Each structure stands twice: as C-alpha cells, then as structure tokens.
Amino acid sequence: MNANSGMPPGDARRTLGVDADASQSEVKAAYRDRVKETHPDSGGDEDEFKRVNRAYETLKDD
Secondary structure (H helix, E strand, O other): OOOOOOOOHHHHHHHHOOOOOOOHHHHHHHHHHHHHHHOHHHOOOHHHHHHHHHHHHHHOOO
C-alpha cells in the first residue's frame, strides 16, 4: 500500500472498478473514466473525486 494514500489496495480497486489483476493501463483508463464522472466541475461529488484520486495514487505504482 502506498503510505501517502491511506487507502487499502482492495478499496482502491473497488473505487476504480478494476480487478485485482488489472494492468497499469487498465487502472489508468478506469481512473480517467471515474474522474470524468466525479469531477466537481462536471456536476460530480468533490469527496468522491478525492477518493478516486487517492485510489489511483494507491494503485499507480503497484
């Protein structure tokens, strides 16, 4: 787990909607999709947007 995120990898995968064996490109694509859905400027929820970012920070270096 990335020490800066404070989010367990399992929670991060669920937040982004990816499987445990997802490749880095799949994680990145899921992140981009979720950011578009949750961005406050697009009518999304700010807290969920922050959660999506924390999830990506957790998984991007795995």
